[in-house]
Amino acid sequence: MVGIQIFSLFFSKFHAQTISMFRSFLLAFFLSIWSNFSFAQRQPSILITYYSQSGNTKAMAEAIFEGATSVSGVVPKIRPIEEVSTQDLLDANAIIFGSPVYNSNVAPEVLEFMNSWPFEGRPLKNKLGAAFATGGGISIGEEGVMLDILRGMLIHGMIVLGGDQVEASFGASGVTGESPFDSGQLDPLFLEKGRGLGRRVAETAKRFQE
Numbered sequence: 001m002v003g004i005q006i007f008s009l010f011f012s013k014f015h016a017q018t019i020s021m022f023r024s025f026l027l028a029f030f031l032s033i034w035s036n037f038s039f040a041q042r043q044p045s046i047l048i049t050y051y052s053q054s055g056n057t058k059a060m061a062e063a064i065f066e067g068a069t070s071v072s073g074v075v076p077k078i079r080p081i082e083e084v085s086t087q088d089l090l091d092a093n094a095i096i097f098g099s100p101v102y103n104s105n106v107a108p109e110v111l112e113f114m115n116s117w118p119f120e121g122r123p124l125k126n127k128l129g130a131a132f133a134t135g136g137g138i139s140i141g142e143e144g145v146m147l148d149i150l151r152g153m154l155i156h157g158m159i160v161l162g163g164d165q166v167e168a169s170f171g172a173s174g175v176t177g178e179s180p181f182d183s184g185q186l187d188p189l190f191l192e193k194g195r196g197l198g199r200r201v202a203e204t205a206k207r208f209q210e
């Protein structure tokens with residue numbers, strides 16, 4: 001009889017300890033999921049999007065992505081415009097958008113894409129925006145194209161910014177068709193402007209999130 005009492009006393013104590021340990025484990029588990037989730041929520045997302053036929057504007061986009069990725073605590077994404085949904089635009093804290101120069105203008109596909117951005121209620125207001133462009137020749141359109149993109153962003157109420165060098169004040173641009181830059185690929189000089197733009201937008205997005 002005494003043996004049974006000792007056993008049931010020991011068992012109930014053991015049982016209570018197990019339940020309390022299990023409760024602590026569950027609490028720690030859910031707390032860690034919640035803190036990871038809210039940390040991820042706080043990381044600003046940077047959408048880098050572009051139109052590119054022969055790959056030059058894509059190469060600039062990749063340099064921008066590299067620059068943005070070098071900043072910790074942001075989530076950069078890179079996508080051609082064909083793969084960008086309205087939800088992607090709404091989810092982004094910053095949008096960096098690029099076009100090739102076509103007859104000193106943005107490409108028609110780029111204009112069409114920008115015209116499809118949601119405007120009612122101005123849901124893009126206060127997102128960060130920046131531009132980039134590639135062209136064939138020096139000063140026959142890149143600057144105008146970047147300003148066209150920035151002007152469109154301003155209509156949406158976005159806060160626009162340029163690159164980190166004075167030579168990239170309107171954004172990152174490069175040429176591939178005029179000497180000495182006619183190798184057919186973007187010169188490292190232009191890619192560095194891209195990296196600088198990506199870094200600057202990412203750092204600014206982080207500051208805005210604070």
Ligand SMILES: Cc1cc2nc3c(=O)[nH]c(=O)nc-3n(C[C@H](O)[C@H](O)[C@H](O)COP(=O)(O)O)c2cc1C
Nearest residue numbers: 052053054055056057100101103104134135136137
């Ligand atoms: C229809 C057309 C018009 C162009 N017009 C210009 C122009 O006015 N100025 C310029 O610098 N380059 C011009 N270019 C050259 C492109 O802008 C340049 O090759 C650009 O890097 C292409 O980008 P992508 O490789 O991303 O398609 C033109 C190219 C095409 C196909």
